[in-house]
Amino acid sequence: MQNIISGLKVNVSPMIYVKDPETSDLGKKIIEHSIDLIDEIGFDNFTFKKLGERIGSNESSIYRYFENKHKLLLYLSSWYWGWIEFKLILSTNNMQNPVEKLTKAIEIVTEEINIDNNHPHINEIKLHQIVVCEFSKSYLTKEVDHENKNGYFLIYKRVINSIIGMAEEVNPNYPFMKSLVSLVVEGSLHQHFLKNHFKTITNCSENVTPTDFFTDLMLKQLQTS
Template sequence: MQDLLANIKIQVNPKTFVKDPETSDLGKKIIQNSILLIDEIGFEEFTFKKLGEKIGSNESSIYRYFENKHKLLVYLSSWYWAWIEYRLVFSTNNIENKIEKLKKAIAIVTETIEDDCVTEHINEAILNKIIIEEFTKTLHSKQVDEENKKGFFLIYKQVNYRIERMIMDINPEYPYSKSLVSSIIEGALHQHFLKNHLKTITNCNEKVSASDFYVHLIENLLNK
């Protein structure tokens, strides 16, 4: 799968950026170091000025790529979900058993992420940490409806749609497939957050993963 991913360019809505960061060394440097810096200090404390200092570039050069840090976070989130979608497609395409296919898909969107080393300037494991901590900030804003109309969240919704179709293939009469999928995807991020910060209110730990919980949930729910 890594060989296939290496030959695929992750597509992100061009409205999220001023200039495509994938088209230059500076752009890739901005993406690489923005991930590292957001992970280090958090999104609230993150600024383009601090990023410029980290990469040894003027703050104004970063604005040539991104209008503001919100758009940068939307870009990073979109890239992440596009990467997840590619993994979903390649990992489930040849699975004929419908429940096994769904279980594999659930595992992909809920598991702990490791850096796949294919994209040298993006550490997916660290980006996953940012998604766990910061993804809701892309949605919970006054601009969410307008940004949704512009397609900012299309890739994220496509991940939801793909898994929803798998559920409907198993049980087309199940009435809550959309709510189930969105609850699993966002719930998994929350379970990872609880595991990292509020350990006493989750069963997820070093031995029990979020994937274990959600695969168990989906098996028992759809087998009834």
């Protein structure tokens, strides 16, 4: 499995970037240090000028890869969801029991992230934190319908639809499956945020994970409906 993961190439929509950053050392450097910098100072304070200073390159060189920082955020979040999708496929493909398969899928989209050491220029832990804190900024825009039409969120929606299919194997008659699965995937990000910043309004903690909560929520909902 590790050998397969090491060969992973997440196919982010080419409409998001000007030049594929995976095709050059500079592009990979841009991705690596943008993750570090956004994790450090937040997306609102992040600029290509600051990134250029970090990597010792002209700001103009970054624009040869991305039109603006919004497109960079779309790229990072798309890469993250593509990585999650790949883990979903590898971990559940040979599972026969529908409940066990769904439980594993919930775990993958809600768990704490570990470095997998297969993508040296991408720190998956920091990228997960960026998705937790910043992902909503990629779609809470006036351009969301246009960008959605152009496929910018295709991988994210594909992850959700894959889990919808698994959940329907458990209970094909549940009437709100799309809403339930969307709640689990998006709600997991929110619970991770609350666990780190607003501890008094979540049960998630060092001892109770978002995975615990959402597994309990989904399985009880499907098995009692």
